Amino acid sequence: MNTNTKNEALIISNLDEDQAVLKKRFQEYGYLYFKKAINAQRCQQQLDNFLAVLSPYIGYNPETKTPVLTGSAFGETDAIWDECYPKMQAQESFHSFFHEPEVSSLMQLMVGEQVFAYPMKMARISCPNKLGFETPPHQDAHSHQSGPTMCGIWVALHDIKEGMGRLKMLPGSHKQGVRKVLQADGVGGVQCEIFEHETTWHVSDMQQGDVIIFDSCCIHKAEPNTTDEVCRMSIDTRFCTYGEPVFITNIDPHHGWRIEQLNWETIYQGWKNNDLQYYWKDYPEIFSVMKTG
Numbered sequence: 263m264n265t266n267t268k269n270e271a272l273i274i275s276n277l278d279e280d281q282a283v284l285k286k287r288f289q290e291y292g293y294l295y296f297k298k299a300i301n302a303q304r305c306q307q308q309l310d311n312f313l314a315v316l317s318p319y320i321g322y323n324p325e326t327k328t329p330v331l332t333g334s335a336f337g338e339t340d341a342i343w344d345e346c347y348p349k350m351q352a353q354e355s356f357h358s359f360f361h362e363p364e365v366s367s368l369m370q371l372m373v374g375e376q377v378f379a380y381p382m383k384m385a386r387i388s389c390p391n392k393l394g395f396e397t398p399p400h401q402d403a404h405s406h407q408s409g410p411t412m413c414g415i416w417v418a419l420h421d422i423k424e425g426m427g428r429l430k431m432l433p434g435s436h437k438q439g440v441r442k443v444l445q446a447d448g449v450g451g452v453q454c455e456i457f458e459h460e461t462t463w464h465v466s467d468m469q470q471g472d473v474i475i476f477d478s479c480c481i482h483k484a485e486p487n488t489t490d491e492v493c494r495m496s497i498d499t500r501f502c503t504y505g506e507p508v509f510i511t512n513i514d515p516h517h518g519w520r521i522e523q524l525n526w527e528t529i530y531q532g533w534k535n536n537d538l539q540y541y542w543k544d545y546p547e548i549f550s551v552m553k554t555g
């Protein structure tokens with residue numbers, strides 16, 4: 263892998279741009295970046311909801327308006343994560359976030375009117391002092407066994423500056439299909455091949471409510487969190503054109519495969535509404551035999 267890399271700013275897209283222009287940009291770079299596309303108050307509400315169940319491990323600094331580590335650093339699969347994550351996953355406000363009109367209309371831009379939001383919703387916490395465990399470079403097409411229209415949507419729950427574990431994209435990397443992977447530390451556990459000429463990454467400081475939408479083959483990774491105390495928090499999921507085949511693991515809760523009490527029955531226990539519960543049960547194309555290659 264080439265270690266001689268450089269960063270350029272994420273290319274900013276605007277919601278009032280012509281859809282054909284957005285699509286062309288998406289085809290060229292593999293992602294679209296929208297500033298403040300989601301209401302900041304809605305993001306703050308979700309952040310507050312998460313923080314309520316992350317105490318005493320993560321608190322909030324009202325001056326910097328960032329989550330801060332108040333206990334030991336942890337990553338996905340560590341004991342603190344396993345204790346807190348089911349409580350985060352149980353929040354109705356977290357799951358409904360991705361079904362609200364602001365998010366749905368962003369998704370529709372890329373896959374058309376009929377959107378299917380994957381049931382698996384992800385929350386990310388990048389703690390300081392966990393160097394080497396940040397999200398490695400990968401393609402979601404591999405981890406989600408996706409079809410051609412699957413895209414990712416990633417939302418910043420607070421302002422994320424350099425050093426806090428920003429998400430970075432490898433522009434144009436979606437054009438050569440799904441790549442070979444090797445085992446790696448960090449979220450997802452694999453990293454994909456990066457070609458010698460791919461040396462320029464796109465990354466920017468982000469504001470609360472900023473969104474990146476990316477092609478399932480667009481390589482992305484997280485920068486290390488080198489701060490003393492800030493925990494970077496974001497949420498993401500996948501979506502596709504309604505009716506496209508969806509691999510069966512995507513209808514389970516994130517980490518449900520390894521945390522026993524993390525299943526839909528438990529998640530739904532405290533919900534006020536049931537319209538989003540098992541909303542995929544009549545989805546026509548859920549497949550369970552892995553594609554090879």
Ligand SMILES: O=C(O)CCC(=O)C(=O)O
Binds near residue numbers: 429483499
């Ligand atoms: O936020 C992160 O660190 C990982 C996000 C990611 O890989 C994704 O949304 O696919």
